Amino acid sequence: MQDQICYDNYKNSADWLQSRTKHRPKVAIICGSGLGHLANALESQDAFPYSDIPGFPHCTAPGHAGRLVFGVLRGKSCVCMQGRFHMFEGHSLYKVTFPVRVFKLLGVETLIVTNAAGSLASSYKTGDIMIIRDHINIPGLGGFNPLNGPNDERFGPRFPVMGAAYDKDLRRLAWDLGKKLAISDHVQEGVYCMVGGPNFETIAEARLLQRLGVDAVGMSTVPEVLIASHCGMKVFGLSLITNKVAMDYEDQQVVTQEEVLAVSRKKSHTLQTIIMELVAHLGSSTA
Numbered sequence: 001m002q003d004q005i006c007y008d009n010y011k012n013s014a015d016w017l018q019s020r021t022k023h024r025p026k027v028a029i030i031c032g033s034g035l036g037h038l039a040n041a042l043e044s045q046d047a048f049p050y051s052d053i054p055g056f057p058h059c060t061a062p063g064h065a066g067r068l069v070f071g072v073l074r075g076k077s078c079v080c081m082q083g084r085f086h087m088f089e090g091h092s093l094y095k096v097t098f099p100v101r102v103f104k105l106l107g108v109e110t111l112i113v114t115n116a117a118g119s120l121a122s123s124y125k126t127g128d129i130m131i132i133r134d135h136i137n138i139p140g141l142g143g144f145n146p147l148n149g150p151n152d153e154r155f156g157p158r159f160p161v162m163g164a165a166y167d168k169d170l171r172r173l174a175w176d177l178g179k180k181l182a183i184s185d186h187v188q189e190g191v192y193c194m195v196g197g198p199n200f201e202t203i204a205e206a207r208l209l210q211r212l213g214v215d216a217v218g219m220s221t222v223p224e225v226l227i228a229s230h231c232g233m234k235v236f237g238l239s240l241i242t243n244k245v246a247m248d249y250e251d252q253q254v255v256t257q258e259e260v261l262a263v264s265r266k267k268s269h270t271l272q273t274i275i276m277e278l279v280a281h282l283g284s285s286t287a
């Protein structure tokens with residue numbers, strides 16, 4: 001594969017970071033659009049602009065600050081991506097997922113992914129939070145997969161299974177936390193679908209995805225989950241529902257990226273609260 005990334009590049013980046021921070025995180029968090037505020041909650045921060053880190057791509061999507069922040073969240077050492085890389089920015093899937101393998105080499109065991117997404121499930125409301133139970137990888141079904149090319153056994157097997165990519169115990173814990181925080185009316189669990197973007201769905205595409213069993217659709221997350229699961233990390237994912245996807249030609253709602261960002265910024269606090277509680281419980285008998 002033309003631009004596949006070799007082990008030494010991931011290692012070089014991990015060594016660079018380890019020589020500049022005392023933190024040794026076991027948890028990594030990827031912040032979706034408008035959700036980067038979470039990184040500000042980290043204590044004893046060491047922050048690095050992506051442009052300084054060897055091998056890291058540059059962040060061009062709106063609502064993604066482009067910084068890697070190490071610190072302590074609820075007593076746990078974490079590393080937080082304040083902004084991610086998307087295929088629609090023109091990055092290869094190897095670049096999109098580059099940080100995840102760097103996290104593996106840093107010793108990360110649990111990856112938490114977040115995103116902004118449009119809902120297809122009729123019962124979902126804007127502002128709801130969806131625990132990701134499973135995914136559909138539309139680019140992947142068409143052959144675009146970050147695991148394409150020669151397999152590096154140091155990361156994982158040639159043919160990884162994906163039937164249980166989203167950790168069951170962490171999903172259950174998130175449900176319990178939703179109840180404890182009295183927000184369970186706004187918590188859902190469902191199937192996330194990645195499309196390539198950058199355009200939003202046509203009406204016919206939206207209807208197709210709904211028939212396929214998709215509850216929420218976005219343009220990210222799945223490549224990172226594939227790479228994390230391949231190398232044996234526990235994965236937990238949340239989608240913030242920023243809009244309902246138009247399903248009808250008469251529908252007057254037209255989604256815009258401004259609306260996506262405005263809703264995710266407005267509702268990010270709830271998502272952050274769940275993540276902070278979840279991180280606090282990591283390592284207990286249930287997580």
Ligand SMILES: O=P(O)(O)O[C@@H]1C[C@H](O)[C@@H](CO)O1
Pocket residue numbers: 031032033034084114115116117197218219220221257260
């Ligand atoms: O990084 P995320 O997935 O939150 O980025 C947002 C949501 C869609 O993927 C895309 C268009 O809204 O940007």
Ligand SMILES: Nc1nc2[nH]cnc2c(=O)[nH]1
Pocket residue numbers: 116117118119195197199200201217218219242243244245255260
């Ligand atoms: N593809 C897609 N991505 C989104 N991200 C946030 N909302 C949407 C949406 O409606 N469709």
